[in-house]
Amino acid sequence: MKRKYYKWGGFLILLLMLVMLAAIFSISSGELKIKLFDIPGIFRTNTGIEYSILTKIRLPRILLAFAVGGALSLTGAILQGIYRNPLVEPYTLGISGGAALGVALVIVLGVYLERGAFMLPVGGFTGASLSLILVYLLSFRRGNVNINRMLLIGVMVSFVASASMMFLMAVTTSENIHSIIFWIMGSLDEPNTTLIRITIIASLSGLLISIFFARPLNALRLGENKARNLGINSNKTIRILFLIASLLTGICVSVAGVIGFVGLIIPHIIRSLMGSDYRFLLLGSFLGGSFFLIVCDILARTIIAPNELPIGVITGIVGGVVFIIMLSKVKVAGN
Amino acid sequence: MKDFLLLNDFSCGYKNSFKLSDISFSVPKGDFAGIVGPNGSGKTTLLKGITGELKLFRGAVSLNTLNLSAMSLVEKARNIAVVSQFSEVADIPVEDYVLMGRLPYRTMWQFFETQNDLNVAERYMKLTNTFHLRHKLMTQLSGGELQLVSIARALTQEPKLLLLDEPTSHLDITHQVQILNLIQQLNIELNLTVLMVIHDLNLAGEYCDHLIMMKAGKVYLKGDPHEVLDYDHIEKVYNTVVITQKNPLSGKPVIFLVSGKVLSKRKNV
Known part of the structure; x- marks a missing residue:
């Protein structure tokens, strides 16, 4: 038993170091190359163009990648746990569909032209909250939760939202379609520091609260009834975790768009390396997701510099390829 | 303690469909009680009602x-x-699974198992002879091993009442006897009260102190195995002709089934 804890500790330190390395690498790479050794000096003088690039552009971006990557991956781990289904990811719930529809409406109605770009995340979060309320009410109406029903409702809400979005795209200008598509592909380019702060605080508190539910989540691996016989209030646990997961998804999607794949594959990779104990899996997935998204963001910014690729493209390609290689080489735990 | 587990005018089930009614019985402390009855008579529903x-x-x-x-x-x-x-098994190491039996004892802020948790889990893994399996995954175990590990987890909860739902179905006779001997040993040595749903009437008769026979959502009969496993009662509850005799060694009732061919020959004679 002790040996397991040491293994967890070691892997956590490794992940933390990877996150820090990626962050350091990310801060020095970009259109304007800044040498690593110069960075402490630039911070000491705290003036000049290099200082503003570091603090106004690169640092916020890295922090946002850290928060969004961590939150999406954490959400994936939580949802795969409560649904006991390895194919579930943050976007299965219908929350992201609602967010995307909200943003599309803001774009099509031209609200953001009148009130500013800040309306995009506001629209996204409103859409996410509405679909969250819808899924929650439909799923938990009759006392006990039925996990499969909940999943189906989420998928259906997703379908309705994406169909409505296609309707909007069919009736609007090509300029608006372009904006919608680019928003959906996701970007970590967020000038508003308040939004970045909200995202960081939300994802860290989501992590903290969900770790509190690590042992109930462990019991839920056996199914709701067996967990119940072990004294776990399955119903309450699922409700709270569902709320945390959807709020995190809603915030991430509103701020950074639909960045796919992080929430699906990172929990898988961590699980196949370290087993399915949620006491480790939650924290491990968070750090793994942060690392992955920071690295993908470096690629998105540098591959076709000075232009930028949508980060969703990178996460999909890199993540998919890495995952396929892993599946063919590493024996997935349990087989 | 005479009525350790007491069901009084108990009724539960599913809305607008199957339900149990007028169930009243008691199980004394330290008893090994069995629930028997045909498929669909409400045995598992009864257990679900007791667990809540x-x-x-x-x-x-x-x-x-x-x-x-x-x-x-x-x-x-x-x-x-x-x-x-x-019905489905997760990819969990056996040791972690057994330790889940300590979940009811964790405190609010407890993240890791205590030394006592580890000791209790080890003790019951050794008692159920599953300690050597502790690093295996649940998915790698055979049906008999799964059942033993499941009993180890149940004991790790340090319960006063053990409920079992057909612990020997799908097992060969070696494992059937191994599991039931273990339960009997726990019943005697730990003075653990046991209530078990079991299909096999011969095993029920051999191991249980008392039997509760169910029919169509009601308790048809309760008593010691000799009273309950009488051919007359079995024929009424199961609609099947049987012969009952005594096991020459244990003196417990044994049930023989008779094929239709033999029965029709008898009738023709």
Whole structure:
């Protein structure tokens, strides 16, 4: 038993170091190359163009990648746990569909032209909250939760939202379609520091609260009834975790768009390396997701510099390829 | 304690479909009781009613004079452990699975198992002869091993009442006897009260102190195996002709089934 804890500790330190390395690498790479050794000096003088690039552009971006990557991956781990289904990811719930529809409406109605770009995340979060309320009410109406029903409702809400979005795209200008598509592909380019702060605080508190539910989540691996016989209030646990997961998804999607794949594959990779104990899996997935998204963001910014690729493209390609290689080489735990 | 587990005018089940009614019986402390009855007679529903998985329509269940529906889930899990059949198994190491039996004892802020948790889990893994399996995954175990590990987890809950749902179905006779001998040993050595749903009437007769025979959502008969496993009762409840005799070694009732061919020959004679 002790040996397991040491293994967890070691892997956590490794992940933390990877996150820090990626962050350091990310801060020095970009259109304007800044040498690593110069960075402490630039911070000491705290003036000049290099200082503003570091603090106004690169640092916020890295922090946002850290928060969004961590939150999406954490959400994936939580949802795969409560649904006991390895194919579930943050976007299965219908929350992201609602967010995307909200943003599309803001774009099509031209609200953001009148009130500013800040309306995009506001629209996204409103859409996410509405679909969250819808899924929650439909799923938990009759006392006990039925996990499969909940999943189906989420998928259906997703379908309705994406169909409505296609309707909007069919009736609007090509300029608006372009904006919608680019928003959906996701970007970590967020000038508003308040939004970045909200995202960081939300994802860290989501992590903290969900770790509190690590042992109930462990019991839920056996199914709701067996967990119940072990004294776990399955119903309450699922409700709270569902709320945390959807709020995190809603915030991430509103701020950074639909960045796919992080929430699906990172929990898988961590699980196949370290087993399915949620006491480790939650924290491990968070750090793994942060690392992955920071690295993908470096690629998105540098591959076709000075232009930028949508980060969703990178996460999909890199993540998919890495995952396929892993599946063919590493024996997935349990087989 | 005479009425350790007491069901009084108990009724539970599913809305607008199957339900149990007028169930009243008691199981004394340290008893090894069995529930028998044909498929669909409500044996598993009865267990679900006792654990609280199904809400009671009427009546009450009490354990040691405490009303179970007033008990918190955690308190219930410290008093009652359930060994149910595995429909699907997760990728969990055996040791972690057994340690889940300590979940009802964790405190609010407890993240890791205590030394006592580890000791208790080890003790019951050794008792059930599953300690050597501790690093294997649940998915790598055979049916018999799964059942033993499940009993180890149940014991790790340190319950006062052990509920088992057909612990020997799908097992060969070696494992059937191994599992039931273990339960009997626990019943005697730990003075653990056992209530077990079991299909096999011969095993029920051989191992249980008392039997509760169910028919169509009601208790048809309760008593010691000799009274309950009488050919007359079995024919009425199961609609099947049987011969009952005594096991020459244990003196417990044994049931013989008779094929249709032999029966029709007898009738023609």
